[in-house]
Amino acid sequence: MYLRELEDHQTGIGYFETLMRYLFSIRADLTRDDFHELVAEMKELRIAELIVSKYNEMVG
Secondary structure, three states: OHHHHHHHHHHHHHHHHHHHHHHHHHOOOOOHHHHHHHHHHHHHHOHHHHHHHHHHHHHO
16 A cells, blocks of 8 residues: 555656646746746646646556
């Protein structure tokens, strides 16, 4: 059980890292303020919830 939780956690971190790499690759000039603004917009749009939901669907 704990191994599965650890595996799920690692997969979630992997998805997050991929998302961050993508964001920074498309905007090399992304500043800290830009990043915080983007996160605020994501929260507003509930993208984080969508990502978690899709992840849970994939993991089952």
